[in-house]
Amino acid sequence: MTKPLLFLFLLLLAACGQAETAVTPPVVPANTATATTASVVPTGTAIPTLPPTGTAADAPAAPTAVPTDTPTPLPPTPTAVPLQPVDEIQLSPVVTEGLSLPLYVTHAGDGRLFVVQQEGLISIIQEGALLAEPFLDIRDRVGKDANEQGLLSLAFHPRYTQNGYFFVNYTNTAANTVVARFQVNAANPNLADPASEQILLTIEQPYANHNGGLVKFGPDGYLYIGMGDGGSQGDPQNRAQKGNDLLGKILRIDVDVAGEAPYGIPASNPFVADDGVRNEIWAVGLRNPWRFSFDRETGDLFLADVGQSQWEEVNFRPAGTPGGENYGWNRMEGSHCYQRDTCDTTGLVLPIFEYDHSQGCSVTGGYVYRGQQFPALRGNYFVADYCTGYIWRLFPMADGRWQSDSVLESGRIISSFGEDANGELYVVDHNGGVYQIQSVDD
Numbered sequence: 001m002t003k004p005l006l007f008l009f010l011l012l013l014a015a016c017g018q019a020e021t022a023v024t025p026p027v028v029p030a031n032t033a034t035a036t037t038a039s040v041v042p043t044g045t046a047i048p049t050l051p052p053t054g055t056a057a058d059a060p061a062a063p064t065a066v067p068t069d070t071p072t073p074l075p076p077t078p079t080a081v082p083l084q085p086v087d088e089i090q091l092s093p094v095v096t097e098g099l100s101l102p103l104y105v106t107h108a109g110d111g112r113l114f115v116v117q118q119e120g121l122i123s124i125i126q127e128g129a130l131l132a133e134p135f136l137d138i139r140d141r142v143g144k145d146a147n148e149q150g151l152l153s154l155a156f157h158p159r160y161t162q163n164g165y166f167f168v169n170y171t172n173t174a175a176n177t178v179v180a181r182f183q184v185n186a187a188n189p190n191l192a193d194p195a196s197e198q199i200l201l202t203i204e205q206p207y208a209n210h211n212g213g214l215v216k217f218g219p220d221g222y223l224y225i226g227m228g229d230g231g232s233q234g235d236p237q238n239r240a241q242k243g244n245d246l247l248g249k250i251l252r253i254d255v256d257v258a259g260e261a262p263y264g265i266p267a268s269n270p271f272v273a274d275d276g277v278r279n280e281i282w283a284v285g286l287r288n289p290w291r292f293s294f295d296r297e298t299g300d301l302f303l304a305d306v307g308q309s310q311w312e313e314v315n316f317r318p319a320g321t322p323g324g325e326n327y328g329w330n331r332m333e334g335s336h337c338y339q340r341d342t343c344d345t346t347g348l349v350l351p352i353f354e355y356d357h358s359q360g361c362s363v364t365g366g367y368v369y370r371g372q373q374f375p376a377l378r379g380n381y382f383v384a385d386y387c388t389g390y391i392w393r394l395f396p397m398a399d400g401r402w403q404s405d406s407v408l409e410s411g412r413i414i415s416s417f418g419e420d421a422n423g424e425l426y427v428v429d430h431n432g433g434v435y436q437i438q439s440v441d442d
Contacts (some may be wrong), residue, residue: 021072022248048120062320072146090375091406091427091435094191099432101257104214105418107162113238113420115434119151120170124190125434127371136168136182136192143173145208148231152213152290158221160184167200167223169215173377177203179210181255187188200255200262203246206239207231210288210306218252218391219299219319222266228288234308234339235330241287243277248329250289250303252282270324283326285348291365291416295319295381295424301379304365305351312363313351314383314394316402351404353383353394360385366417369393371424373439382425382437383416 094113101118105125108114113125120139124131144150149171157165164184171177183196205211210228218224227246229235240248254264271277288306295302299319305327307313311334315327327349330338334354337343355363366382380393388412394402410427412435418426425437 027284088440090440091410092438094434094436095125096433097131102428104416105428105434106154107420108156109421116151116154120151133276138194139148143171143175148209148211153215155215155217158217169213169216176205213290222252223255226343227290240329246278248286250283251280253280276336282323283325285329287329293367295368296370304363306362309357311354314353316352353404360388364414386414389414
């Protein structure tokens, strides 16, 4: 990517009708407006402030509801958890050549890593080497006219070894979101069949940015889909809060259905009894949730949401939460009222972690570490900033609050974290590399 294009991508990513039906979420347990927010104060070299991408003119009109006081997060508390020294962690190269704009890496449970490339390719890393032939090539149907479009993610079916199914999220040539299923070649495990595509969902996109893009299976076996608010600035159509619009949401669908229907609606989805809300919706009030993950040991959900002009955030929901959360956008950005002095926070879920744009411009959510290499970091959640390459860890306190620490100043354009079958973590550099988080002694 040339420097001008990369700069444009950074700015867009940072920035980045039907009758209105407001979503009334069900009552959910804590992490509401009184939840703790740990603000990052990274160590090491200070990072210059990046220019904001929105202006007051881009903001939605103030709500007519009677506002309440702005929530005041509790201050972070010192931790008794031993800290893995920063100078003992490094990014060790796995593949640094042969990849074009890699966005995502995942595994199929068999030692291979699969790298999603934005132009429409999925490649395989096997035994540390990039295979010459791509696993999947759908460049003929992927639209790439804008910097946040393209082939965005990949999720293997929980029974992939039996059925060979995997799912992708991409922008088609009409600039709309497509969630589709493909199947591996029965005779060659390193090759998928592009003609096997079954489209599950096509979602119209009003603008070229904030596509979300992640597909991921939860511990319940359902497919979760991250959808951005449709783009522009400030969610001008208030799509993230509309119940009849799939944008600005997390969706949850059942891909294991009999008959001709491309997918089913889980009976436990939170809005199945509400005629005014799309039944696919699991959570609302999100700007661009392009990275989220489930703790492989506990099932807890960590959801990173890219901010608008000032705040990046990570949200948390414990396993077993019934869904229906409202994460607040565009009423709030992080734990702060968006473009207004006060706002109604009733029923909103506030982040456990946020940082402002003096420290970055676009959050890249990661994973809870469950590997063996760093015992002191087990149970810690890793998160980074796309623009600055800073990597932090979050860890829970005994009282249920969260603390954060700077782990590494990577110098990379971090488009994604990855996790292998053993729980070890990887970082994807959008400029063309995959790296493993390792000890400096390795």
